[in-house]
Amino acid sequence: MLSIPHKNKIFGLVDANNFYASCEIAFNPKLKSSPVVVLSNNDGCVISRSPEAKQLGIKMGQPLFEIQDLVKKYNVKVFSSNFPLYADMSYRFHETLNLFFPKIEVYSVDESFIDLTDLKKFDLTLYCTYVRNTILQWLKIPSCIGIGKTKTLAKLANKYAKLHPELGGVYNSLGKEEELLKNMPIEEVWGIGNKISAFLKEKNIFTPYDLIQQNDYWIRKHLKITGLRMVHELRGIPCHELESYNPQKKNTVVSRSFGIAITSIEDLEKILMTFIEKLSEKLTKQKQYATYIGVFIKSNPFNKKEPYYSNYQIKKLSTPSNSIRILYHNANIILKNIYKQNIKYKKMGVMALDLISQSSLQRDLFDINNYEKEEQRNETILKLMDYYNQSGKSKIQFAKNIQLPQNTWYPKQYHLSKRYTTDINEIPIAYV
DNA sequence: TCTGGGGTCCTAGGACCC
DNA sequence: TCTGGGGTCCTAGGACCC
Numbered sequence: 001m002l003s004i005p006h007k008n009k010i011f012g013l014v015d016a017n018n019f020y021a022s023c024e025i026a027f028n029p030k031l032k033s034s035p036v037v038v039l040s041n042n043d044g045c046v047i048s049r050s051p052e053a054k055q056l057g058i059k060m061g062q063p064l065f066e067i068q069d070l071v072k073k074y075n076v077k078v079f080s081s082n083f084p085l086y087a088d089m090s091y092r093f094h095e096t097l098n099l100f101f102p103k104i105e106v107y108s109v110d111e112s113f114i115d116l117t118d119l120k121k122f123d124l125t126l127y128c129t130y131v132r133n134t135i136l137q138w139l140k141i142p143s144c145i146g147i148g149k150t151k152t153l154a155k156l157a158n159k160y161a162k163l164h165p166e167l168g169g170v171y172n173s174l175g176k177e178e179e180l181l182k183n184m185p186i187e188e189v190w191g192i193g194n195k196i197s198a199f200l201k202e203k204n205i206f207t208p209y210d211l212i213q214q215n216d217y218w219i220r221k222h223l224k225i226t227g228l229r230m231v232h233e234l235r236g237i238p239c240h241e242l243e244s245y246n247p248q249k250k251n252t253v254v255s256r257s258f259g260i261a262i263t264s265i266e267d268l269e270k271i272l273m274t275f276i277e278k279l280s281e282k283l284t285k286q287k288q289y290a291t292y293i294g295v296f297i298k299s300n301p302f303n304k305k306e307p308y309y310s311n312y313q314i315k316k317l318s319t320p321s322n323s324i325r326i327l328y329h330n331a332n333i334i335l336k337n338i339y340k341q342n343i344k345y346k347k348m349g350v351m352a353l354d355l356i357s358q359s360s361l362q363r364d365l366f367d368i369n370n371y372e373k374e375e376q377r378n379e380t381i382l383k384l385m386d387y388y389n390q391s392g393k394s395k396i397q398f399a400k401n402i403q404l405p406q407n408t409w410y411p412k413q414y415h416l417s418k419r420y421t422t423d424i425n426e427i428p429i430a431y432v
Numbered sequence: 433t434c435t436g437g438g439g440t441c442c443t444a445g446g447a448c449c450c
Numbered sequence: 451t452c453t454g455g456g457g458t459c460c461t462a463g464g465a466c467c468c
Contacts (some may be wrong), residue, residue, distance in 0.1 A: 039436085040435085040436035040437075041436045041437065042434095042435085042436065043434085043436095044434080044435050044436055045435055045436060047436070047437095061435085061436090062435085063434070063435040064434070064435080065434040065435080066434090066435085068434090081436085081437095107468085108467080108468045109468075110468080111468080190466095190467080191466065191467085192466085193465060194466095195464085195466090196465080224442065224443075225441095225442075225443095226441070226442065226465090226466085249439080250439085250440075251438090251439070251440090252438085252439090253437075253438055253439075254437090254438090255436090255437065255438080256436090256437080257435085257436065300435085301435085302434090302435055347436090349437090349438095411436085412434090
């Protein structure tokens with residue numbers, strides 16, 4: 001079905017500006033108005049930039065080594081990613097929105113869609129400006145809010161607000177759709193990436209307004225069903241509802257680039273155990289079992305001197321599971337299959353695929369006893385690990401003797417800030 | 433020297449069946 | 451000599467998102 005029945009709904013999108021960089025600045029007010037960047041894992045690429053860093057021409061996804069000169073010359077403040085801090089700030093951000101809006105859909109770490117339909121008796125621009133300023137005051141995180149007839153228009157309005165700071169962070173596109181569509185570049189539309197925008201420009205389609213003039217047949221043919229839905233949304237016909245419920249994950253992945261290259265299978269097996277622990281922990285938290293387990297390994301794709309090798313395989317588990325023991329056993333078989341000697345591996349990952357919820361599992365009657373035993377066993381192990389690890393004194397791990405010490409392979413984090421909000425030893429201190 | 437991690441949805445095309 | 455056709459299911463890979 002292409003569109004859903006609707007009665008003039010109003011959607012909003014709240015999106016924090018440069019979220020990770022803003023989090024760092026929030027706890028370090030001295031950084032305000034300096035260029036700030038946050039790096040990906042392994043201190044690899046830039047994944048968040050303050051406005052000042054953007055002005056220096058630092059690109060999203062740019063590797064750190066390419067901007068070293070700029071960093072020195074302009075004293076750019078560089079941070080490794082501090083995900084515990086960002087996750088906690090994200091929680092506060094969405095909780096704040098919950099106070100002001102009847103229905104929100106948490107779309108990502110720094111974005112929520114909001115349902116404004118029942119608030120239309122208010123001046124929406126005024127109301128949203130008030131919310132935006134409250135977030136700024138409470139969290140020290142700047143954000144923008146876009147308002148529109150559909151999610152796609154709300155998204156676009158949000159970008160418009162970001163591009164026009166003089167609007168004060170809020171743009172209401174209701175009744176001004178044509179103006180919005182004519183004044184945004186095509187690549188800013190939600191659902192149009194590199195490939196499609198290049199294709200459209202070749203066809204002389206430069207703005208969303210140009211795009212909605214095309215006929216449905218042409219759009220369906222070239223942009224497929226997803227593209228047609230997107231165009232309908234741009235025309236003001238909603239195809240996507242606000243989804244407030246917590247959707248079940250279908251897959252879950254744990255993967256890391258290594259700080260140094262790893263060659264021996266013994267070392268990879270040890271790291272694999274660390275990954276499987278994390279994976280089992282995630283599945284347990286999500287109350288899900290994996291139907292398939294997959295493993296991939298790859299060498300450094302940027303190293304032109306060494307041959308690039310990448311391989312992956314998946315394997316069906318005899319019965320869906322979240323158990324470290326079972327996941328590891330199967331993942332290890334795969335690893336042995338795809339491992340090739342004399343390769344300098346730079347990244348590995350494990351994937352749990354086709355997840356099913358624990359409650360919906362149709363259990364084999366004859367297997368049920370074993371099942372519950374395995375599950376209890378795994379839960380006990382995880383709880384014990386958690387207990388000891390939380391205590392902070394020593395770190396215990398599953399089958400410690402077979403794990404590789406973290407300092408030998410762990411991703412680099414040379415520029416880490418403190419866990420200001422989630423670790424009692426690292427909370428900020430106010431001097432009065 | 434140094435290049436992230438975690439997701440979703442869709443489709444083309446192969447395998448297989450009758 | 452003529453060499454079907456339609457359906458389903460599965461999977462790899464592409465494109466997108468943050």
